[in-house]
Amino acid sequence: MAMTQNRWIGLVVCVLALVLLFVWIPLDVETGIVEKIRRQVEIGDALGPTVAGVFLLFGGVILAFVERPPSEPKPVDxxxxxxxxxxxxxxxxxxxxxxxxxxxxxxxxxxxxxxxxxxxxxxxxxxxxxxxxxxxxxxxxxxxxxxxxxxxxxxxxxxxxxxxxxxxxxxxxxxxxxxxxxxxxx
Amino acid sequence: MGTLDYIWLGILAVFQGPEFVSLAGISISVTLAMIFFGFLLGVAVGATPGLAGPIAMAISLPILISIFGFTPDALLPVLGFLIGIMKGATIGGAVPAILFNTPGTPDAFMTTLDGHPMARRGLGGKALRVAHFSSVTGDTFSDIVLIICAPFLALLVEGYLDLPEKAALLILSMSFIAAAVGGSLAKGLISTGLGLLAAYVGTGQDFYPRLSIGNEALSEGFPLASTVLGVLIVGAVLHELALYWRRRDDGTAGTVMETEANQRLSLREIGRLMPYIGRSAVVGTMIGALPGIGSTLAATIGYTVGKRRYQKVRKDDALDFGEGVPEGVAATEAANSSVSGANLIPVLSLGIPGNAAAVFLILAAESIGGFTPGPSVFKFTTDQVNPELVIAFGLFTCMFLANLMNWTIGGVFMRAMAVMTRIPKQVLLPVVLLLTLTAIYVQETAMAAVWFTLGFGVLGYLMRVLAISPLPFVIAFILGGRLEDTSRQAFAATGGDPWFLVSSPVSIAFMALTAIVVVAAIRRGRTD
Known part of the structure; x- marks a missing residue:
């Protein structure tokens, strides 16, 4: 598996997404994905950032392992x-x-x-x-x-x-x- | 209050606003004057390589808000000015493309293919006239489609979509934009994810501002203007400067423009061009109505469709597409210009911006207040006046007035703007950079906004270097809060149903479409 530029970007984004999902969000968001407030279940503050993390992780995985662009982008100058x-x-x-x-x-x-x-x-x-x-x-x-x-x-x-x-x-x-x-x- | 009453009130709001000047006893309203000034500025920036309509919109916004304030009366003059810029920039981009082989805007690249060879043959004036006529025809057609479609689409959305369906529609729109912009689904998703992440820093319902790492500056969230202008404008300026720095020895030679005597466009020639303009206008409008798909794709498809037709009717000894034929210029310009009106269909009917110009219209409306682009605008209340609907029809009036200016004085002004192409990029861009940072500071009055803008400028630059489109980032940043709020309300309204996104046939259809869009983009990415 050749390490192309796109694959590198994909892997770096995957790592960032995992850090966001499993380190940053648990440590820096006070409420969870759903919360029970006064006997009512509500969406908590963690859901939005989790959706962002899922977008990043999904994009990173596709870029690193699935997509095969017709030509690699120009090498980074x-x-x-x-x-x-x-x-x-x-x-x-x-x-x-x-x-x-x-x-x-x-x-x-x-x-x-x-x-x-x-x-x-x-x-x-x-x-x-x-x-x-x-x-x-x-x-x-x-x-x-x-x-x-x-x-x-x-x-x-x-x-x-x-x-x-x-x-x-x-x-x-x-x-x-x-x-x-x-x-x-x- | 009937529909015709609302249309009439919208027209009156434009013409009967505060007086700017009185000419021979005729009162010229401030809104009318602002459309005119915006239009002139738009043609000038469109004709200047390295500048584009959104840059002028960004720099003008704080000045306009300072002049007109934060009252609903400010909406039409400010939005009219921005619409003037948008319309003017549409025709201005063809000037450097034709005369100097340097597209003023990215979508004018295809115009260079036939426009510049025409200019080299001494037909620069005629090429500019063809570009102007085709551009304005395509733009007018697109505006008519916008005015017919946007209210109906909005009424459908309001009538049939409840909170879960609206949340599903937002997810579908973001996924579609991620898949459609830039040609790589993966990079589109990454850009969207980063935009959502930026939107959620320092916000939320809890007392503790989430993801702020205890930092006071982050706890208030990223300012909208710093984020959008940083990624879109500062990032683009840094990219242009770095490109110039690497290629500064490349020169673009000037062209002898008008050696042939007859540069005018005859009625017979117009008749010959109309089939190309018509096809491209339809192509551009259809593409423009889909959020996130830019005018560059419309220009490419319009050119290809035009070329196919030309091959069928071409005489053996006639020039071909790419060798300097007016049909090539017409096909491209009609297609890329007809995107601009249709791009506002998702803004006005769904509240979803489809391109950078639409982002700035939303930014202006949000800054001033009193008008929230989206389906709620088109409520035809009969017992009392819906002021947002009056503003919407006022906006349509502004668009038609800008088109009228385009038809009447646009051609002359466009040709006069050839001089703008001579301003050196390396001198202009640093001035634009400071102007943008000053505009943001004036709006936010805190140095933190400048630091954020520079930071987002670096992000925007790196995204361009890595071929990641910044547009999904900006759209996700703007829609992120709405997606979260709509989801919270939908979750509460369905009694805490975790499957609220698939709770009705319409929302199931939207989520299924999302899956189809993503799977199709993945398959395209694997087979390309």
Whole structure:
């Protein structure tokens, strides 16, 4: 029995389904598949996840042992996956930068002026509310374009700044009730 | 209140809403204006390789909700805008396919086979006109079928299906979608299982939020927008970026589009194309009415049916399908466009989304409230007005208005959008990525939603890499809660009968059909 890519996927899904059915659901769901509440039998919280687990197990078994596709899918391109994951990690870092830029700028300003400023109170005032989004957003677009093009260019920087300003114009300027990232977290 | 009264109220709701602008004394309602703007945006995104209607719908939704709020008055302007995008994107996808051999949307791939050779022969303008005419004809036919079928189907569902039958119907729909999407039953089931699992994390009736591993963020469940947009949009953008990164040396050369003088479409030519358009419209509508089967399959079958007919009537010295004949463009475009209207039949009659665009219409309706797509909408109450039914007829009016725009200004705007194909993908996609994440944050106002979206984006990307369609995942995630609630109610209503799924002839028939669908898909998988 040759270990094709589909067979590997099927086996991994089978293992995940078994862990879900026999470990995760029993340990992390308080009620069973059916429950007796006040002399009435009712469906418990475990039934839904069990159905999900059965779908996964059934799919995994068919993929691993039954289905014979006309051709195997293209081999997984490890480099492309690493590139995609790098983009996600990079975006995560940019959103963290977004999260800390505003409070850091307020801290610097309060140190410089000696006043007692707090970002939570300034999160919806100009220019403070734009600092995080402008910095993190520009870095995000500039970085992803540069990663894709394998070079950093002035054009990418201009596109990034223009796009972030356009997003501020779309989401923030016309509306009083919308909060740009990361201001809702403060 | 009779049926005609409801239809009239639906039309009035579109035309007599709040005024957007007054032109020469004629009041233009906000809904009408929103359909128009949505339509223009749809043509633009359809014509842009790497973008598609659902991406524009996802990004627009939080802005629309901010503008119109969460009141029932917001439903028609918001849904009208989304319908405009859906209709516009249908015709826009053919532009890069014909002019640059790059399909703007996956279903426009078959259009490249004859459209691009026509453009290379200097007939790009004519190819675009053929694509536009065929696309709009197919779409209009499909909408008429939707408007006739959806209410009847809904009345049948409400009249004959009780809770056990509805639970069985949901299981049949999910199994059918798993079997039909992507060509592999096993991968469809895996995608459905993952979607159900995601739907059940942090939910349930007990005080303890199930499957939350004691984590506070998980205990509230995954936000709908983060999950759907993460898997569908972020996953797709990551996939496109990774493909670009691997193949960035491949260039797509531009084409001289209009060297032949006569690019117009004569009545005689239209008459010659009609048999192909008619066949493809029927094929596309039938395929579109089944949930989960995409327009790509419709385009393939429409093209094959058209080719068979063409072989019978072709003169010996004439070009063949694949060499740049207008009949090939017409057969493909009529088929893939006639899917869009029919795809809403399962949404409006059963509440089951059949494609990504339908998912966003449901998402909008759920976010705003006051309209729950499904069989309960079509209750023709006579003593008092059923507002959901008025909205449903308002939606049908929106679809016809979008079609009217397609017929009148769609062709001109579509040809003008050729410029969109020149926007570099590697510049556009990062902007779309940040725009999507910002749209989600604005809606959820918590960074946790961004982390969830990125996580589901990775899942959506890996599913694409492993050739697992993300559509069954999204549909199962949306229907998971309803399946559980319906099953709980059916179980209680039958007095705790564990065999409630096979308690009546109709539910037995649905479960038998489920078994047939699964067994047939397994047999197909073994013999392919």
């Amino acid at each position: 490890g480099q492309a996956i690493r590139f995609a994951l790098l983009i996600v990690v990079y975006l995560g870092v940019c959103f963290l930068v977004m999260l800390v830029t505003g409070p850091a700028a307020v801290w610097v300003a309060s140190q410089a002026t000696g006043s007692d400023l707090e970002y939570r109170l300034l999160r919806d005032t100009v220019p403070w509310k734009y600092l995080g989004f402008l910095t993190g957003g520009t870095l995000a677009i500039l970085g992803v374009i540069s990663l894709a093009e394998r070079r950093v260019s002035l054009k990418a920087l201009i596109v990034a700044v223009a796009a972030v300003i356009a997003m501020i114009a779309i989401y923030d300027l016309p509306f009083d009730d919308l909060l740009l990232p990361p201001n809702g977290d403060f």
